[in-house]
Amino acid sequence: MTRSDRSTILDARAMSRALQRMAVEVLELAEGTERLILIGIQRRGVELAQRIAKLIEQDEGMVVPRGALDITLYRDDLEVVGPKPVIGPTHIPGDLSGKHVVIVDDVLYTGRTVRAALDELTDFGRPRRISLCTLVDRGGRELPIQADIVGLVVKTGPGDRVDVLVEELDGRDQVDLIRGTPKEVSG
């Protein structure tokens, strides 16, 4: 570790407000809940998809189908030497054909995770539309991929790290930006 500088860019209240706004935007984008399916990317994306789905359900009184996607087996860096990433469960609620799928992830960075998610979702059916919703967009794209709905945009460099904490897994809601740590290879 070189010098590191940690700052909180979203606290629990700010994150709650961001998620509420994102839920409204998801609903607008999907024009209601009729065709909507939320798919969270393992791991934090799954929890965030749950939150957004619940917020929409509270407003609309309709059940929003939600699922989980682990993209490990679709990654483009499986050739890398060393321990293989742990694979989480994938659960897709029913047939995706004709549906509006909203992919939910915690951080959008290089875009490689989303590329893998798009490939994997296509193997489950032919959605009418796929949108991307992410809590933090930290820039640094390596592929032509953009989010439709973003909680917070933050400028970062390759040496920085963005840590998303969610209450379900980490005990509290918070997003931290850590400046100047060496780049993580996995994750």
Add this chain to the structure above:
Amino acid sequence: MNVTLGKDLIGLASLSADQLRLILDTAEPFKEVSERPIKKVPALRGKTIVNLFFEASTRTRISFEFAEKRLSADTVNVSASGSSVAKGETLVDTAKNLEAMRIDMVVMRHPSSGAAEFLAKRIRSNVVNAGDGTHEHPTQALLDLLTLRDKFGRIEGLKVCLVGDVLHSRVARSNIWGLSKLGAQVAVCGPHSLLPRGIEALGVTVFEHVEEAIHWADALNVLRLQLERMEAGFIPSLREYYRVFGVTVERLANAPRNLTIMHPGPMNRGVEIDSRVADGPHSVILDQVTNGVAVRMAVLYLLAGGKLELADAAKRGGGAE
């Protein structure tokens, strides 16, 4: 978790408990892949795997082939008959020739104990042992472990008895290693002529009567009685074997708890196992077959890959976020 498997899977004797858990935990999400509308993920795209079978096998070869195809690997099957092996080519020559065609992995079954390790030391490709002589059959034991863990939620503390021809069984050997390392209590039961001398040294209990095993165990793994054994004089007759060691409904009715029944297949119904037991409510024999594909996918996935230049590239940047 920083556990890896290394280059080859030869047997469970050389694996640590953490490595065993890594394989079982990795197998878990692979079960779901086989339930998808498109039963395929691109993890091993571009890898070439040769299934080199010097001994007849249907279930194991097909299970490996499904696992390979569902990981998007390209596969070639080579069997001893009708190949250069029948013309007297040595094992190493066969493998070196295959390697010259740029393969990535070899899945091998061979009648000689130690053949898998022998090959693994001489070729660069990953080697997966699909059964070597009476030595080990690691993926069979792994699928047995996964099936037990599914059923009981744990391996530690379970009482598992292997019943039948332990002497000639590579399945039994791999099971004893795997179960003991994960903290199960292991027993064997069978005719004296079919139990290896000094097996207690592996830390297993020996039961002379199948009734005692049934009284003690949570699960029985009923081994296949190879019919050649009768001709070789190990047992007097198949009917006598069934009468003394057969796992029957009547015998299980006296058990203090419901026993989970496993069998590595192919079964000899009416020899080592009663049809009513094999098809009964406590049989997990077909779950074993389903889990076999998931476990083999996990092993292939964990062994595959490992190009150093790509690791360096990832360290410089360019991995997924």
